[in-house]
Amino acid sequence: MIRLLLASGLALALSVPAAAQSAEERLADYRQRVERLEDQNAIEVLQATYGYYFDKGMWSEVADLFAPDARFEYGARGVYVGRDRIRHSLLLFGPERLAPGHLNNHMQLQAVVQVADDGMTATGRWQGMIMLSERGANAIWGVGIYENDYVKINGTWHIAELHFYVTGMTDYDAGWMRSAIPMEGQSALFPPDEPPSERYRSFPQNYIPEFSYPHPVTGEPIDVVQPRDDISGRD
Template identity: 45%
Template sequence: MSVAELADLRAELALLKAERDIQRLQTAYGYYVDKAQWDEAADLFARDATLEIAARGQFRGQDRIRAYLHALPPLEQGTVFNHMQLQPLVTVAPDGASARGRWRAIMEVGFVGREELCGEAVYENAYVVEDGVWKIARLHCFVTYYVRWNEGWSHGGVPMGTPLPGMIPDAPQTVAYGSFPDVFIPPYHYPNPVTGRVWTKENQA
């Protein structure tokens, strides 16, 4: 094996390791959120990270993200929170110190005697190596539909953008969009892997 071939193998191994570590990071986030373990989830974010969920605006910095998470409902008797994160596509930057990732989340949320919800969301996230480990640099959750089980899709979706009590965002949402019944395709961070074409609203046909 030549020196060049060995270098190529090392680069490929580093890429695969980065993808694996990022997938473990994002998967861990999902499990913590399901069990309302907000501090464990917040610890996964970089110090200057940003968070946007369900069109509620942008929250900046790990401390603000921690406060946002703690403002969410607690896990207690009669509640269910499930966020199944699927279809990961991770793109690591050439320098190996940053990356982007796209995920699909299937959501189930329930409160006994009050409400039962299901939905789907797409994450377009960014990741960075900080203090020697991968962390979430930007979490952007585009909720594409969110409906009440007992009503079904024919009644339309639950409106997005409902603020959390006492949590004023640090900035408006960076992408204006509507969830079901509106049609919105969250922007892809990557080009088509075959054609190389970058998807936009103008060329979506």
């Protein structure tokens, strides 16, 4: 599809009776558009791959998706900085490779990827759906929002900052109206490099992570009004 767009753009640029410079400018514009589409596609593959690896506890493979100086923040666990620190922090979710009788699905949905004009950085917002289970214990449903940054290094996209806002967790049988599981806090076994970057509470509170992109129709920044929450400081 991308190659077809480039070919169509080239034909259009060369078929329009205009000065040579105008045709060159048109062709350059089409090339840039195709490059940005390719960047967007590469980032979506990168994030989807993160989900597939994370699901199966492939922590080494997950860590290799990050830039060397990347930041990783999951819920209220705090911020881990650098690929090696991220690699070790992932063990807090369980041992390397998913154990029998466990489920750890983290689905990446509703992608909105914005690539910078120079094609070197990007942002992405995703909806996260979680299914967790452990043999002998009840299952858990979860939801959350990813607000991520990406960087291109030597022509390859990496995750520069992953921030997953856990917005709700519940017992599978009890359901959302009878069960609200609080987020896990900072680990004493492997403390984060920095405390959580934001103070908020998950469901039944309705925290909304700030949008990294403007309104797609009006072009205006999206003004998020957070619900009142005395405990988290929004009073």
